[in-house]
Amino acid sequence: MKKINTMAGMLLAAATAMFLASCENDNINPYDYIGNNGNANQGSTNVIKTTVAEYPVGSLVWSNDTTLSESVEIPVGTSLYIEPGVTVTCKADVQVPVEVVVLGNLYCLGTAEKPVTFTSDCKKPEAWGGIICGYNSEEVVLNHVDIAYAGATPTESSASFQNKLFKTTIDGGVPAFHFCNVNGKFVIANSFFHDNYNDQTYFTGGNGVIAGNIFADSGNAADGGEAINVKAGCKLDVANNVIYNACTNAFKLSNAGNSEVVPLTDMTVYNNTIVDCGWRRSKNKKGGSVWVEKAARPVFVNNLCYDSRFGLKQPKQDGADMEHSRLTPNYYYASTATGVEQMAKGASLSIWFDTDIKSATAGQFDPLFKLFKQNAGMDINCEVDDPDKGAPLAFDKAWNFDLQQGSPALSGGVTDFARIFPNGIPFFGMKRVNFLDSANDQNYYFSAPLPQPRFGAWL
Incomplete structure (x- = not known):
């Protein structure tokens, strides 16, 4: 595991001596990345300069493609900047799965x-x-990040386990992205998460915006997997995302999983498109499109759910805080009789609102995606990850889940609610970057888009 230390002016010899004195998992400092990543200070005492931007002194900057054969740990107070176009390749044939553990920024x-x-x-x-x-x-x-093939199970030597993050026992894989600081900030925007073995994202605290992303082919038949899994301690705006083939849930929204002193989660979840989710757990009736539990109290409106098992569900004993939630209107489409039955009024554990739009017969209210190929043998209760047995087809980036002209889902949404962060979230580490090329220039505020009076995402 490489523990990154980027104190300004640290000499290579001194750094090497310090790390050689540490435990065997704390390898030499990654000034050995300098030749591959161009993060050497260019002579200024105030900035680190690359061909793309100037960064605060003391930062770590990866400018070129990087291959990791062991985990990288970014210490508290250190910021790692990864420049446009960089590919980070994690080797699979290693004893301890590679992780990127972000204790800093x-x-x-x-x-x-x-x-x-x-x-x-x-x-x-x-x-x-x-x-x-x-x-x-x-x-x-x-921002504009492609994250794939994650979800390996850590070992006791893994950086996340040693830092007591996410798991305190070894009982399954980690998510592709996990954030846990109640007072911290994160944004996931314009990104593509796909082919990750467990949850795509998992949040046990934090202030965040999740907007304009595609989450595809989440989880596995044995262990499941959510696209967006939210616990206590979060404030989130989640909008304009497409979620395809999350094998357990597209959204799992809960106020569990954190200390009782952590504040309850507040979130607005709107104008998202959910397709072919929830096929894994028909025998025990868990999972589906959206699962709300443990006193969750979201605003969940304007979402379009297409051929996913069930609609909106909650456990019988510890479901949503219905008094303080807003869970309608949403749009639920089923192309099969089984799909219609499983989201009908009175279905087990379902939450029903007359103000939702739902197929009463197979194929009613087709939202008319611009380009999408459904598995002809689709079985939303298949429980196996095999398209020949009814599982969703592999995601195709050529698909377009926006709506055709004349779609019945183009109207009926609502806009009379407030986002958690109406003015966006500032990221001051971005503000301190001076981009030298206008093509790469990026703002330091990120906000979710305004709600639209339609259902589903527009990309």
């Missing part, structure tokens, strides 16, 4: 033309761990 500065990519050398799910943030991580920006 992380800024992935991708653009539409040059995204930042986290991938594996084998291009298979469960090849590496994920991006796991610490309790003192203040700011994380994932």
Whole structure:
């Protein structure tokens, strides 16, 4: 595991001596990345300069593609900036799965033309761990980032386990991205999460915006997987996302999973599109499109749910705080009789509102996506990850989940609610970057888009 230490003016010899004195998992400091990543100070005492931008002195900057054969740990107070177009490849054939553990700050500065990519050398799910943030991580920006093939199970030597993050026992894989600082800030925008073995994202605290993303092919038949899993201690605006093939839930919204002193979660979840989710757990009736539990009290409106098992569900004993939630109107479409039956009024554990739009017969209220190919043999209760047995087809980036002209889902949404962060969230580590190329210039405020009086996302 590489523990990054970027104190200004630290000499290589002194740094090497310090790290050689530490335990065997604390390898030499990553000034050995300088040749590959161009993060050497260019002579200024005030900035670190690359061809893309000038960064605060003491920062770590990755400018070129990087291959990781062991985990990287970013200490508290250190900021790692990853420049546009950089690919971080995590090796799969290693004894301890690679993780990126962010105890400090992380800024992935991708653009539409040059995204930042986290991938594996084998291009298979469960090849590496994920991006796991610490309790003192203040700011994380994932803008135009492609994250794939994460979700490996940590070992007792893993950086996340040693820092007591996410798991305190070894009982399954980690999410592709986890944030836990109640007072911290994060944004996931314009990004593509796909083929990750467990949850795509998991939040046990933090102030965040999640907007304009695609979450595709989440989880596995054995262990499940949510696209967006929210626990206590969060304030979130979640809008304009497409979630395809989350095998347990598209959204799991809860106020559990944190200390009783942590404030309850507040979130607005609106104008998202959910397709082919929840096929894994038909026998025990868990999972589906959206699962609300443990006193969750979201604003959840204008969302479009397409051929997903069930609609909105809650456990019988510890479901949503209905008095303080707003859970309608939403749009639920089923192309099969089974789908209609499972989201009908009176279905087990379902939450029903007359103000929702729901298919009463198979194929009624087709929202008319611009381009999407459904599995002809689709079975929303298939429980196996095999398209030949009814599971969703692999995600195709050519698909377009926006709505055709004349779609019945283009009207009926609401706009009379407030976002949690109407003025956006400032990320001061971004403000301190001076971009030298206007094509890479990025704002330091991120906000979710205004709600639209339609259902579903527009991308």
